[in-house]
Amino acid sequence: MELLSPEGLRQDGRRPRELRNLQSAVDTLGNADGSATFELGNTKVMAAVFGPRAAQGKSSGGRRDADIRCEFAIAAFSQSERKQLSKRDRRILEVRSMLKEALKANVLAELMPGTTIDVYVQVLAADGSIGAASLNAAFLAVADAGIPVKDLMAACVVGLVQDTPILDLNQMEEQMSRGPSLMMAMHVGLKKIVVFQADGRMPVEGVETLAELAEGGCQAVGKAMRSVLLDNTRKLALARGPVRL
Amino acid sequence: MLPEIESATSRNDRVFIVKALAEEQRIDGRKPFDARLRKIQIAEDNSGVTVQLGDTKVMAVITADLEEPRADGGRQREGSIRFKVDVGPTVSFAADTTRLSEDEQLITRLLQKAIRNTGVVDLEALCVSAGRKVWALAVYVTVLDHAGALVDACFLATMAALMAHRRPDATVDASTSDITVHSPDVREPVPLSLHHTPLAVTFALFKEGDDLVMDPLLKEEAAAGGQVTVVVNTAGQVCAVQQLGGLGLSLEQVMRVVRIAAGQVEDAAAQIRAALDTHSTAQLAARVRRQQGHAAHAAKAKAAAFLDVALPPLSTLASVAFEADAAGPSAAAQHQEDTEMRMAPPPGVPAEQPTVVNASPAGSTQLQDVSDSAARATPDASFDAIAARIAGTQLTSAGEGKAVKQKSRARNRKSDAW
Numbered sequence: 107m108e109l110l111s112p113e114g115l116r117q118d119g120r121r122p123r124e125l126r127n128l129q130s131a132v133d134t135l136g137n138a139d140g141s142a143t144f145e146l147g148n149t150k151v152m153a154a155v156f157g158p159r160a161a162q163g164k165s166s167g168g169r170r171d172a173d174i175r176c177e178f179a180i181a182a183f184s185q186s187e188r189k190q191l192s193k194r195d196r197r198i199l200e201v202r203s204m205l206k207e208a209l210k211a212n213v214l215a216e217l218m219p220g221t222t223i224d225v226y227v228q229v230l231a232a233d234g235s236i237g238a239a240s241l242n243a244a245f246l247a248v249a250d251a252g253i254p255v256k257d258l259m260a261a262c263v264v265g266l267v268q269d270t271p272i273l274d275l276n277q278m279e280e281q282m283s284r285g286p287s288l289m290m291a292m293h294v295g296l297k298k299i300v301v302f303q304a305d306g307r308m309p310v311e312g313v314e315t316l317a318e319l320a321e322g323g324c325q326a327v328g329k330a331m332r333s334v335l336l337d338n339t340r341k342l343a344l345a346r347g348p349v350r351l
Numbered sequence: 352m353l354p355e356i357e358s359a360t361s362r363n364d365r366v367f368i369v370k371a372l373a374e375e376q377r378i379d380g381r382k383p384f385d386a387r388l389r390k391i392q393i394a395e396d397n398s399g400v401t402v403q404l405g406d407t408k409v410m411a412v413i414t415a416d417l418e419e420p421r422a423d424g425g426r427q428r429e430g431s432i433r434f435k436v437d438v439g440p441t442v443s444f445a446a447d448t449t450r451l452s453e454d455e456q457l458i459t460r461l462l463q464k465a466i467r468n469t470g471v472v473d474l475e476a477l478c479v480s481a482g483r484k485v486w487a488l489a490v491y492v493t494v495l496d497h498a499g500a501l502v503d504a505c506f507l508a509t510m511a512a513l514m515a516h517r518r519p520d521a522t523v524d525a526s527t528s529d530i531t532v533h534s535p536d537v538r539e540p541v542p543l544s545l546h547h548t549p550l551a552v553t554f555a556l557f558k559e560g561d562d563l564v565m566d567p568l569l570k571e572e573a574a575a576g577g578q579v580t581v582v583v584n585t586a587g588q589v590c591a592v593q594q595l596g597g598l599g600l601s602l603e604q605v606m607r608v609v610r611i612a613a614g615q616v617e618d619a620a621a622q623i624r625a626a627l628d629t630h631s632t633a634q635l636a637a638r639v640r641r642q643q644g645h646a647a648h649a650a651k652a653k654a655a656a657f658l659d660v661a662l663p664p665l666s667t668l669a670s671v672a673f674e675a676d677a678a679g680p681s682a683a684a685q686h687q688e689d690t691e692m693r694m695a696p697p698p699g700v701p702a703e704q705p706t707v708v709n710a711s712p713a714g715s716t717q718l719q720d721v722s723d724s725a726a727r728a729t730p731d732a733s734f735d736a737i738a739a740r741i742a743g744t745q746l747t748s749a750g751e752g753k754a755v756k757q758k759s760r761a762r763n764r765k766s767d768a769w
Contacts, residue, residue, distance in 0.1 A: 196456065196459070196460060196463075199456045200456065200457075200460050203453055203456065203457065203595070204595060206596075207595035207596030207597070208595070208596050210596050211577075211596035211597055211598075211599065286589075288592075292599070293599055296599060297601060297602075298598075298599025298600060298601060299594065299599055299600045299601070299602065299605055300594075300596060300599050301594065301595055301596065302579070302592055302593070302594040302600070302605055303591075303592070303593055303594075303595075304589065304591060304592040304593075305464040305465065305468060305469075305590070305591045305592075306468070306469065306590070306591075307469045307470075307547075307584070307588045307589070307590055308588060308589055309587065309588055309589070310587065310589055310606075310609055310610060310613055312589070313589050313592065313606070313609055314606055317602055317605060317606070318602070321602055
């Protein structure tokens, strides 16, 4: 099956450099200190943050910075085939360590010594770009919890299909495409790349093409996330009473 | 990297490393883009490869088993390859032996992505009989010592092991569709068909990513603000890039790292090739020695048979079962002395065990055509007789007992004539 039609359109009607419909919301869970949902087309991810709170566990006492812990899970019903992935599944572990390393680079952990921050990410519907969507949800939840961070961090996935770089791969494109792909997360204001995971065989110029597209994608996602955070802040400010400017 | 190592490296060390690097000096005297000394040792019996990158030491062992192909569609004609990375407890006081450590996960995943998913090994060439039996390769990567740039050493060991690996030849009988795995003494074991050679290059990042060092030491990793690993093949194609957290890098910085890496792998690949050359020469020499030894033994046995003494020493040597050719008398005559095993040897038994039967003076090296029966038939009649007697006593209980008996009877007749 052709992933790109002769007219240059993708199976779901998008153009190569088009993101899917992006929706996100913060403060979606009552119990968590910070929470968010992030939707990218049919992919839907929920994240919850607990903390910073007094150090949990035996190893985190006496640290000079906050201990950031992550859990990641994919719901059994989230994919076309109903299947519960084990917590020790490689794919789960890979995303989990990616989330942890990215958040460690993003959160100003040294401001909160002797504390633990728990980040839980749950995929509710999986339709491609799960890692990027999870990181975006996790970042929104961290921001909602009021945890100080370096910059707004946004992530996206790009791939190369029939020599055309495409943005934001869905499940079918991820599975069908044998071409290279890149998951990138960056600090959108500082323009610094935090996560760069490329795989597949490509020339050096291919990496550059993909990275440039991914940078644009991260900027676009970041812009959307920023407006959601600003809206939420505005709402909170209004809830306190009339705002005098 | 293990977080405990960072706290185990002194602050002074870390400050010094960063300061020295500003003058392009490293603590072991290298320049920023020098790699450490590489040593690649391939075991003479092809059982594994040990690689040393400075003090980082990694061993890779590959096993091949005949298995049924995966049931899901389209994979019926493909073999498989899987990786198991083990960072042992000798590596660091902080190593976690109870569960899969993060290092193990990340390296395994990177091997899968850059070696399996980019099609380094021709999996279709691992198919013996579509839908029935394919070779399943398992690459066991064991870290013996960790002194930095672990990923690079793991890739070096894995690729060297893949290039050195020989699996026994297997054929399918056209009429009965029986699968026969040939002992390495009968048919030359087959190398894997490999499409390209990806190798990893790790960089440690300092100072907002402007200062880089290639092939970092463990102390440099602890002092660095982050790491990037680039997997490139010798054709300059990027197979994987991995940067997780740490210092943020600009797009230009990432591309710079990728370009530097692309220029570095050829050197390492050339070293693997040199090690393979040395290895094959050594192996050939060893084989000649072995065959000479066997020829001497065969001569002794011949004398023993002449005096009609018992044959215990020879029968103990014949560890590989004899088997009659199923293909009929004409083929049987051709491959008179082929010793073949049905299916794969049990996993515990190394496939490379020499069999005594083939050590006849005429068939002294594998380089000669084995089916050259005319040349061997006459001088070897006595040797044949011995072989047949062993075959008769050893294999009558085996599955193909009847055929074996027939063949051994045929051989006995021959010995009577002699």
